[in-house]
Amino acid sequence: MADIFRALDDxxxxxxxxxxxxxxxxxxxxxxxxxAMRHGLSLTRQxxxxxxxxxxxxxxxTSEKRGRSKYHYFNPEPLAEITGRWPVRKKTEP
Amino acid sequence: xxxxxTSLFVDDQRAAxxxxxxxxxxxxxxxxxxxxxxWLTVVPAESPDGPELLLEPAKHPAxxxxxxALAEDGIPLAQFEVEDIHSEYxxxxxxxxxxxxxxxxxxxxxxxxxxxxxxxxxxxxxxxxNKHDDDGR
Numbered sequence: 001m002a003d004i005f006r007a008l009d010d011x012x013x014x015x016x017x018x019x020x021x022x023x024x025x026x027x028x029x030x031x032x033x034x035x036a037m038r039h040g041l042s043l044t045r046q047x048x049x050x051x052x053x054x055x056x057x058x059x060x061x062t063s064e065k066r067g068r069s070k071y072h073y074f075n076p077e078p079l080a081e082i083t084g085r086w087p088v089r090k091k092t093e094p
Numbered sequence: 095x096x097x098x099x100t101s102l103f104v105d106d107q108r109a110a111x112x113x114x115x116x117x118x119x120x121x122x123x124x125x126x127x128x129x130x131x132x133w134l135t136v137v138p139a140e141s142p143d144g145p146e147l148l149l150e151p152a153k154h155p156a157x158x159x160x161x162x163a164l165a166e167d168g169i170p171l172a173q174f175e176v177e178d179i180h181s182e183y184x185x186x187x188x189x190x191x192x193x194x195x196x197x198x199x200x201x202x203x204x205x206x207x208x209x210x211x212x213x214x215x216x217x218x219x220x221x222x223x224n225k226h227d228d229d230g231r
Contacts, residue, residue, distance in 0.1 A: 023198070027168020029207070030195045037200035045167070067209065068165040069194045 001085075004078050007058035013051050015039055017060060020074035027069055028052070099135065101148035102172055103157045104212035107134050110149045113211050117189050118174075120147065147172075152213055161213050168194050170207050170217035179204045179220035 007013055012035070019034050020026060026034075032048050035041040043051075052072060055061035062073050104110035111134060114120045120136035123146050135146040152158070164171065176182045179197045183206055187193065194215060195207040204220045 027194055027207075029168035029170070030198065033200055033205070034198065037202070065166070067192065067194075068162065069168050069209075069215075070166050071194075 001081055003058040004060065004081065007054050007060055010051070010054075012041060012043065012048075013055055015041065016048070016051060016055065017074055020061065020072060021076070024073050025071040027071060031072065097145050099146045099148055100172070101150045102210075102212070102214050103152035103154075103161065104149045104210075104214070105152050106212065107132050107149055107151060110134075110210075110212040111136070114147070114149065117186070117191065149212070157213075165209075165213075165215055168207060168215065170215040172214065173217040173219055175219050175221065177220065179206055179218055182206075182218055 008017075015035060016031060019031065019038075028045065028049060031052070032043075032045055035043065035048065052061060052063075056063060059078050060075055062075050064071050064073065111122060111125070114136045115122055119139055121139050121142060122134075123137045123142070124133050124135040126133040131151045134149045136149065137146050138144060152161070161171070183193065183197050186208060191208050191211075193206055193208045195205070197204050197206040197218075197220075203222055206218045207215050208218070210216050
């Protein structure tokens with residue numbers, strides 16, 4: 001579980017997940033362009049590649065090679081561990 | 095100094111000519127035999143006097159690893175500007191062209207990336223009107 005929190009403990013990685021959850025299946029180039037143009041985050045391609053590797057090791061991102069290109073997908077399943085362990089209960093009206 | 099010609103490596107020059115003219119809509123400009131290969135250039139139909147695009151044979155051993163690595167990360171090797179990216183996307187998709195990135199709004203422009211079937215990824219760009227043009231309306 002520690003790796004999920006480590007992966008989420010970074011604003012750039014959270015933005016990457018936001019963008020993948022809005023539109024799944026993006027290449028590294030698309031993720032880099034969107035972070036730079038839409039979020040003003042001008043990181044190097046290598047830095048974003050490393051962020052993706054951290055997200056992949058926590059299983060929050062999966063990747064697939066289709067044709068000659070590699071696409072990245074958001075996998076929210078590990079997040080269920082968090083609410084499974086600490087369920088969100090609805091507040092009961094007094 | 096101005097750009098008169100730029101080039102792309104292509105796996106098969108005849109197939110590339112067919113794709114760039116029949117599918118994309120460029121016009122053939124030069125087609126000069128040079129040994130086994132050709133000096134093969136195309137120009138945009140709407141600006142035949144503009145810069146030429148040279149479709150160059152991809153035989154050099156450095157080309158394949160270079161282009162394969164860029165294709166894996168989705169990095170385009172050229173950018174073509176279009177007036178209406180959504181209609182181009184629809185037109186090319188129905189012609190069987192594979193996009194690695196559908197049109198995405200990146201703020202100042204809308205961009206998409208397709209595979210030219212000749213070994214390259216190409217970016218299409220529709221520039222958005224300058225923000226200042228909209229001011230004061």
